[in-house]
Amino acid sequence: MIDDIKADAEKHMKKSLDALSASFNKIRTGRAHPAILDSVHVNYYGQDTPLKQVASVNVEDNRTLTISPWEKQLIPTIEKAIMASDLGLNPATSGDLIRVPMPMLTEETRREMVKQAKADAEHARVSIRNARRDANNDLKDLEKEKEITEDDQRRGEDEIQKLTDRYIADVDKTLKAKEDDLMAI
Incomplete structure (x- = not known):
């Protein structure tokens, strides 16, 4: 049971780290990277479709992306979608x-x-931390119901704290x- 709680907490923590990576991909640096356009959706036959499903996005040089649509009539639609996004x-x-x-x-833009x-x-x-709190609450509930001992609860909380510390360190490193x-200029 403790292992299940720990695995569930780790799954939630990993999702948080993945979400952080996805949001960092949306923050553009000065360099061209295809992931910058991942949030752009194009109206394709009445459906909101991700840009990478209707076109090829490549890096031409450090500062330029090239987009080759699969269908030529999509060019104006893709341009409008890119301009409508908050990417500037x-x-x-x-x-x-x-x-x-x-x-x-600019320096100001970088700081923002x-x-x-x-x-x-x-x-x-x-x-x-919310995943840690939820896991600790689950452990306390199991201890109250006498399904695990108080020592097992403490051991489980220590393991979850180590897991939390590791994921927080990963966030800081990222x-x-x-x-x-x-x-970097």
Whole structure:
């Protein structure tokens, strides 16, 4: 039972870390990376479809993404979808290819993005701590119902705390890497 609770807590903590990585992918650095456009959805035959399902997104150089739609008539729709997203990108069409140049980041913009990254990291930490709290409550309930001993409860709480510490350290490490990436010129 304790192992089930621990496994469930670890699953929730891993999901929090994955969500943090996904939100960090949306924060653009100065470099071109296809994951920046993961949140862009295109109206494709009446359906909201992710951009990567209707086009190929590639890195042309450090500062430019190229998008090759599978169907040529999608070019204006893709351009509108990119401009409508909150990414601050301005696509330019040349023939059947869309180029998306990455604008240079100012110092102020970088600092705002670091603030956003810190907020996302704190949200992940809170989520991890909530998973710890839920697991500890489950252990206390089992002890109250006399399904486990008090020593087993303490041992389980210690294991869950070690798990929490490891995931919080992973969040901090990921945040540090993102901060370094954002502040690099």
